[in-house]
Amino acid sequence: GAFLHSGFVPLPEVGSVTLFNLGNYNFGMKEAQPEKDTSGPAKMLRLKEKYEDQGMRRSVEAVLLVHQHNHPHVLLLQLGTNQFRLPGGRCRAGEDEITCLRRKLSKKLSPDLQMQQAHWDIGELLCTFWRPNFEAYMYPYCPPHITKPKECKQLYVVPLPDKCIFAVPRNYKLLAVPLFELYDNAKRYGPVIASIPLALSRFNITFG
Amino acid sequence: GAFLHSGFVPLPEVGSVTLFNLGNYNFGMKEAQPEKDTSGPAKMLRLKEKYEDQGMRRSVEAVLLVHQHNHPHVLLLQLGTNQFRLPGGRCRAGEDEITCLRRKLSKKLSPDLQMQQAHWDIGELLCTFWRPNFEAYMYPYCPPHITKPKECKQLYVVPLPDKCIFAVPRNYKLLAVPLFELYDNAKRYGPVIASIPLALSRFNITFG
Ligand SMILES: [Zn+2]
Ligand SMILES: [Zn+2]
Ligand SMILES: [Zn+2]
Ligand SMILES: [Zn+2]
Numbered sequence: 001g002a003f004l005h006s007g008f009v010p011l012p013e014v015g016s017v018t019l020f021n022l023g024n025y026n027f028g029m030k031e032a033q034p035e036k037d038t039s040g041p042a043k044m045l046r047l048k049e050k051y052e053d054q055g056m057r058r059s060v061e062a063v064l065l066v067h068q069h070n071h072p073h074v075l076l077l078q079l080g081t082n083q084f085r086l087p088g089g090r091c092r093a094g095e096d097e098i099t100c101l102r103r104k105l106s107k108k109l110s111p112d113l114q115m116q117q118a119h120w121d122i123g124e125l126l127c128t129f130w131r132p133n134f135e136a137y138m139y140p141y142c143p144p145h146i147t148k149p150k151e152c153k154q155l156y157v158v159p160l161p162d163k164c165i166f167a168v169p170r171n172y173k174l175l176a177v178p179l180f181e182l183y184d185n186a187k188r189y190g191p192v193i194a195s196i197p198l199a200l201s202r203f204n205i206t207f208g
Numbered sequence: 209g210a211f212l213h214s215g216f217v218p219l220p221e222v223g224s225v226t227l228f229n230l231g232n233y234n235f236g237m238k239e240a241q242p243e244k245d246t247s248g249p250a251k252m253l254r255l256k257e258k259y260e261d262q263g264m265r266r267s268v269e270a271v272l273l274v275h276q277h278n279h280p281h282v283l284l285l286q287l288g289t290n291q292f293r294l295p296g297g298r299c300r301a302g303e304d305e306i307t308c309l310r311r312k313l314s315k316k317l318s319p320d321l322q323m324q325q326a327h328w329d330i331g332e333l334l335c336t337f338w339r340p341n342f343e344a345y346m347y348p349y350c351p352p353h354i355t356k357p358k359e360c361k362q363l364y365v366v367p368l369p370d371k372c373i374f375a376v377p378r379n380y381k382l383l384a385v386p387l388f389e390l391y392d393n394a395k396r397y398g399p400v401i402a403s404i405p406l407a408l409s410r411f412n413i414t415f416g
Binding site: 014015069070071072124125126127128129139140141143144145178179180183184191195197198199200201202 | 279
């Protein structure tokens with residue numbers, strides 16, 4: 001009938017995500033992207049300077065998932081031997097989180113050739129962390145009596161297409177780390193990355 | 209116009225919840241409800257016996273939230289001096305999770321008088337824990353190579369009405385515990401309850 005096909009493409013169901021095998025993806029290299037801050041104290045100093053101009057920092061990070069051995073793995077950027085990062089970064093003044101995350105993903109992981117670039121679909125919010133002071137620690141809530149948090153960081157699931165090409169800055173390695181390695185392992189990965197298995201546990205995960 | 213008012217009541221937005229002050233609620237007592245298992249080993253033995261008949265246990269627990277000092281608090285049942293429980297329990301064979309959680313909430317927290325009983329609206333899934341073996345430990349994922357997990361536990365947000373009356377079995381105390389006390393405190397509360405702050409961090413929480 002006339003009303004059966006409206007051209008409407010259903011969005012993926014809330015709380016569901018399809019993962020593809022790590023072998024579906026191609027990994028190349030591109031120019032190095034040195035981090036702006038070379039130490040924890042330098043990072044806090046820059047955060048403080050920006051805060052005085054622009055107020056609370058908003059930052060966004062992407063959780064990209066693949067499967068191996070029938071178990072979900074998270075793609076992490078490794079810097080040196082023991083620093084791990086999710087792709088993402090700081091929102092510009094007035095820039096919304098989704099636009100920022102697309103920009104950061106393209107910068108960190110897209111090939112330079114436009115025809116090889118994936119379209120980044122940003123999925124559901126996974127969790128939020130607050131930085132109450134100009135200090136390293138962050139919490140998944142704004143602590144009581146903190147009226148001016150210094151940073152709010154949001155993690156989003158970014159569902160991957162069944163195939164695509166990643167280009168990794170040559171000062172990083174891209175790793176696929178299983179959930180069981182991240183869980184309860186804030187010591188190695190920090191509290192934000194270590195929280196991913198729990199935040200993902202509400203999702204209905206299917207292997208494509 | 210004729211089409212402006214359809215009688216449709218909008219559901220709360222996905223990922224949002226309104227909390228009311230602890231002082232809005234009334235707490236009474238009712239008959240004691242001794243737990244079925246008096247020890248960890250007894251619990252595992254009963255789990256194993258049920259598993260042989262009915263397969264994997266499905267259990268559900270409710271996260272009831274209030275605010276105090278502008279900070280979210282979780283309602284916990286305390287048993288003795290150092291055991292903490294979320295209201296909830298085991299689904300019967302063929303019983304869906306939502307029906308089970310309504311039944312368990314009525315049993316654990318509703319007054320005996322029907323006219324005082326709240327209608328329990330079950331909200332969003334917060335997180336899921338898996339028990340791979342007949343052992344105490346649970347994880348927020350099914351570990352690789354575990355094809356027959358023994359239990360799957362789901363936590364749901366249960367948004368409270370602005371006022372209601374709770375009746376607490378007299379062998380329990382009902383506590384309102386702040387998120388900052390639960391976070392990173394699996395030692396005292398166990399990994400499931402300690403995970404609530406992180407699982408809630410994606411929610412837009414408003415104080416009503
Ligand atoms: Zn394997
Ligand atoms: Zn798209
Ligand atoms: Zn206070
Ligand atoms: Zn209702």
